[in-house]
Amino acid sequence: MAKNIQEYPAQTRPSPRQRLLEQFHNVRTFSEHLCEPLEIEDYVVQSMPDVSPTKWHLAHTSWFFETFILEPNLKDYRSPHPQYTYLFNSYYNSVGERHCRANRGLISRPTVQEIYVYRHYIDECMHNLLEQCDDATLERLTPLVTLGINHEQQHQELIVTDIKHVLSCNPLYPAYHTHKLTPVAATPALNWISYPEGIARIGFEGDGFFYDNEGPRHRQFLESYQLASRLVTNGEYLAFMNDGGYKNPLLWLSMGWSTVQSTEWEAPLYWEHLDGRWHMMTLSGLQEVDLNAPVCHVSYFEADAYARWANARLATEAEWEVAAQGLPLQGNFVESGALQPLPLQAHTHTPQAAQPEQMYGDVWEWTQSAYLAYPGYKPAPGAIGEYNGKFMCNQFVLRGGSCATSVTHIRPTYRNFFPPDARWQFMGIRLAREV
Amino acid sequence: MAKNIQEYPAQTRPSPRQRLLEQFHNVRTFSEHLCEPLEIEDYVVQSMPDVSPTKWHLAHTSWFFETFILEPNLKDYRSPHPQYTYLFNSYYNSVGERHCRANRGLISRPTVQEIYVYRHYIDECMHNLLEQCDDATLERLTPLVTLGINHEQQHQELIVTDIKHVLSCNPLYPAYHTHKLTPVAATPALNWISYPEGIARIGFEGDGFFYDNEGPRHRQFLESYQLASRLVTNGEYLAFMNDGGYKNPLLWLSMGWSTVQSTEWEAPLYWEHLDGRWHMMTLSGLQEVDLNAPVCHVSYFEADAYARWANARLATEAEWEVAAQGLPLQGNFVESGALQPLPLQAHTHTPQAAQPEQMYGDVWEWTQSAYLAYPGYKPAPGAIGEYNGKFMCNQFVLRGGSCATSVTHIRPTYRNFFPPDARWQFMGIRLAREV
């Protein structure tokens, strides 16, 4: 389904209006598509403060269009539920008071059914607005609608990761879907790809949508470095575990070691040792760990400790971005339907990768870069300016998208960010090192 | 509906087997009747650790019959869902590991529908067992089935109080039902009824069901005392509030004062000051506080502070029980459908009450008695022995039942108990004093 999002036959080139309407329609439909396997009860639960109930995601993404587009632009628009502004605002202080994030799971009403009615009402109003407004208005609204579309794609990723966390809290190991995986015979050897020193240009430039934190494009001086040709696998990570990786404080950042001790981590999130073998909770239920698949659901602390154990380090985000420049934007994204990182097939012919593989999709790759403003960074004006800038503290940048990201959402310059102890996103490891 | 539980025409006296089957059927049906107004989403939420999701209550009460009656007594009985034992055990250490109480709200599956299927399966098995077993077995099982029935009645009360708490967390003030109340013109004056000193006999004796903590019947010496003729009203409690009751540490127990400061209590639970008037959340939604209705949702700390302010005290549980002996067991119970305490109508004729009113129903009455073992108390053997005895610490006794209690569940000797800071049950105040 999502396949159609960007492919258009050349002869019937749609107008910008048609194209925006189609994008809007596609993204709104895809959110509901992701919810099809859910029971009503699944929509309600908030399993930890970082996780939001599915029904909150469905409502909040609608609230975004209502608040930033319909209310200021649709004459006589009145929200059918003025209290929803309070319930479904996430963190926009400019927009007013909001319901406590940690208590989203206490709200049984509006029901799932009522939220779908609300969504469809917003869809209809948006459709009418975009179809009927004059061209100047359309041009003015397009960036905001596009932001809303990208915002909804981010929440689609969260719908997947959050429902995985919710189901993982259930000792019955319920499955979201049943997806058959094809195992691979072996993982290709890990090679090192070299990049020379010099002044690199980093950050977004050009047409098309980007988040304010991706700009401005600017120069950074990079020493020469090497990047691993592929992601770290479960098998490699297990070697770290079996070598006492979680028992040796010298491998860890001080705060990482405190976290290991207080949380009693001894494996990635969702791993369980049952009947003498490592298993992991997936959206297809409990599975035995596939040693060839990329390791996933590890924190920055674990990625950093693994890299130290492997006599390597994580890349900086600039190093990653330079390596990604020019690579085709393809990989295991949400559109594949797997909803878990997939093993890389060993190559039968090519002796050695000249380009890194698995750069896009599968897992977000932790970098050693703190999430901070680029030189000359200016937040967007107004409430939209709260989108990115205010989180520039105590977070690390991740790059490349994951198996829960839309292919139409990712870019080489895309900066995702999470605190160093976060694990519930699809997060993994790619190594780097000095030449 | 619940009306039928105890009324039988004399000519068709049912057999003990029929009677037990009918009681079982009635109580099981009534639990579902209480859930009729709920949306599926409402069943899922746990709004604080003390509260359980409605679907948990429905499953746990079924698990009780399965674990203590079906499994040991029904040949070849196998639970259709062996994992439910883990999920729906409340606190019986003898029965094995159990799911963490505070995490009951994280479990979206089994769905509500699946839990009803489980309930009905248990109902059917129980029905078959009770209908087909021989008389000796029936006699042996009757006390356990009766305990299961009483256990379910306790959870019915919790279904009501817990869903009230869940809905109260929602800024939309959703109503469980719409129940019209008839206001009264005035509250009768509070009189003091005197009781002489002497050796009283306290505790259960006789036939019929009782909890082990109500026995053994024993002697206590009581000084002479007086009991208030009725409950404290919202209007009286408001006078305490307006007199700075929540601001004066000298009125409070030390631990009560700490609680007031850390929680910032300034009124009973569910009260909100809106537009210059006190309102309260009820199961019929937000209402203005009725000054003639009994004050409710106050902690022991508040009841004790109010009594001190009123130059009185709370009764001991023995004092309460002596006063209750011989009174008719009637009042505003769950069967009335009001699901909130009702104002007492001022008497047109009787000059002064010779007996206390509102002793049963409306609100549980805090006593100044710690919940402890009676002399010679012996817990029941086995897992059932975990029912009461192990909670005899840091709790206070409440007497008389509430508007969420079944009339068939209460007795003069019935001892309810909660920690001194609990407020979410229907809890209120009756004063006592020395002569």
Next chain:
Amino acid sequence: MAKNIQEYPAQTRPSPRQRLLEQFHNVRTFSEHLCEPLEIEDYVVQSMPDVSPTKWHLAHTSWFFETFILEPNLKDYRSPHPQYTYLFNSYYNSVGERHCRANRGLISRPTVQEIYVYRHYIDECMHNLLEQCDDATLERLTPLVTLGINHEQQHQELIVTDIKHVLSCNPLYPAYHTHKLTPVAATPALNWISYPEGIARIGFEGDGFFYDNEGPRHRQFLESYQLASRLVTNGEYLAFMNDGGYKNPLLWLSMGWSTVQSTEWEAPLYWEHLDGRWHMMTLSGLQEVDLNAPVCHVSYFEADAYARWANARLATEAEWEVAAQGLPLQGNFVESGALQPLPLQAHTHTPQAAQPEQMYGDVWEWTQSAYLAYPGYKPAPGAIGEYNGKFMCNQFVLRGGSCATSVTHIRPTYRNFFPPDARWQFMGIRLAREV
């Protein structure tokens, strides 16, 4: 030294004024005597919120005399340090704001030396006031001074228990003193002493000092019961431990079991298993556990669990008091200088104890009675009324005094009280049971 407190040669009977002065002098001196072994650094530390620094105890007991006697009664008295009222008030809300209890260990100034200067200034003012006031004033002041003396004795006990806790937090195991103990060959067998049913009279009556919570004297009906002839020993408690006492939830109150799990208790406070043997921290440093000595530093939860394991129970406070009536008030008190409970010597001649032994001194004995008001209890008026009544919640009564209590401070009617998880006082176990 403390020996002199009550012994007076008959021929030179002191006047009430002389006697009060002498009592005042003795108690004030004894506090300082207890501090002689301390280093200045020891006076400063607060090792947990329940513990106060020694210098705080020395100042607070002086503040008590200053606030309740000197300021209202000594003309022109002005505190040399008006801020001390804020720093050294413990919990008297009537007297004004006070420094946070949990932060007493953050206050390095006034220095120990300055606090001694303050003490001696108060001593001198008190001495002058008591020596020079007229007889009517003396008579009026005597109850308050006596309260101050008893108050200081309570803090002397806390000085001992608190410094023990402070030193126990130090991995160097520093000793407060060096006290040689004489081991005993064996512990006498535990016998059961029977008491008949009937109406008992409980509570203080007569002349002399008592706390308001000991009255009024009143009647209680007691069933017949039996009391153990001696305290439970370390050896007996070790048998409970070795029998899995700390691993079996069925032996524990629910709240006790939660406490065991969250605190990971597996032995009494101060016990450590070193080199294959149980040791305990004492005021004479680390010692091997003496199996014949009374078990000490156990919580109510542990006392209750031990009793259940031993097929017995704890006594009520009324049962304890009836048994204590008429026994000589003697035992191992603070005046012995041992500062730890002592083993009971097996009797060579007497076949069986007709009276319980070790009722006074050694360890406070947990009762199963919650700490609540006696019938007709009225707190003393004014700030002094905050002394006892406001703590009547979630505490259990202990009886008989300990090796850190002054012999002149204890009475058969004396009610000590602590929360059920407290262990740092000298607390132990005497069993009771039904006949």
Next chain:
Amino acid sequence: MAKNIQEYPAQTRPSPRQRLLEQFHNVRTFSEHLCEPLEIEDYVVQSMPDVSPTKWHLAHTSWFFETFILEPNLKDYRSPHPQYTYLFNSYYNSVGERHCRANRGLISRPTVQEIYVYRHYIDECMHNLLEQCDDATLERLTPLVTLGINHEQQHQELIVTDIKHVLSCNPLYPAYHTHKLTPVAATPALNWISYPEGIARIGFEGDGFFYDNEGPRHRQFLESYQLASRLVTNGEYLAFMNDGGYKNPLLWLSMGWSTVQSTEWEAPLYWEHLDGRWHMMTLSGLQEVDLNAPVCHVSYFEADAYARWANARLATEAEWEVAAQGLPLQGNFVESGALQPLPLQAHTHTPQAAQPEQMYGDVWEWTQSAYLAYPGYKPAPGAIGEYNGKFMCNQFVLRGGSCATSVTHIRPTYRNFFPPDARWQFMGIRLAREV
């Protein structure tokens, strides 16, 4: 006193051995000099987990020399107190178990006196070792001894900041010393000094001591930028406060705003509003806030919010370092004895500063750079490698030293680092902006 550390008359050039001995002696003496104003009680207190008791600092700095120099290098050296290794290890996992950091204030023994004895013993052993070892050993030991000296200087700064925090917790406002300040008439205007774009070289290079985190020297590309000519003053910060700075979420990082709300910050640490005026606790006791002095004791969150309010930003550490290159290393350091930041005198003649002032001393200047590894960073081998690298997470870099730093300790490349909510160090604000 500290004056002598680096000044030597040219004609009597000391030998490297003499010089090392003198540096060692000076730094050891200076630690004790800083403690001269303290009472014994002051040495004991730990007022929050970040703060250590003075006696711990004195012991830990000695332990450092004992562990890393004496034990491996002095034949037959045996610690006089082997348990001190456990008590006085700070965070070196390689060296073994250690006493919990948060419990340092619970340890009354060893006494202050005993710690001085321990110090002097270490001093003597070090003196003998350094005086008598052969030249090859001396050369080998010099870097380690120098590290120990620098380590002790860091703890000297902590002695000052920690005792300030301890004394500030005391409602008596005790003063550490009495230091007279000369007020200034006015603060010079804030100018902007411009720096061009280009490849800068950052990080330590050359002879002399440096921490591993200052290297390797490397290239960074900098856009052109401007730096404020002086620090932000209390008066300017007060304007931010009076403009509602602490009430406006749009000025704050998201995590900063949460911190403001949970801590109820409304001014810098140590500020108190008394009698209608802002005061602050200093080491000379409570003072009225001097509007011309640099603002101090602000967190990164506050520095960042202030900069946003002022339409500016904080500098990156590279920007700061480029500006500092070539400036004379002088300022208000610990040697001045002021122990608080001093106002800058308005210039009578110079029209405008060509160079930034107050770059060194007074206050550590928050930068917007996260504390991370420089390209090619390698931690030192062994336990010393735990010194810096393992803290590279969730901290921000501060530059320039403070009024509690030794002038001999600071360098242009020196990187200090603290979490964004830390305030108890002397931390202040310098603004930067784009050209």
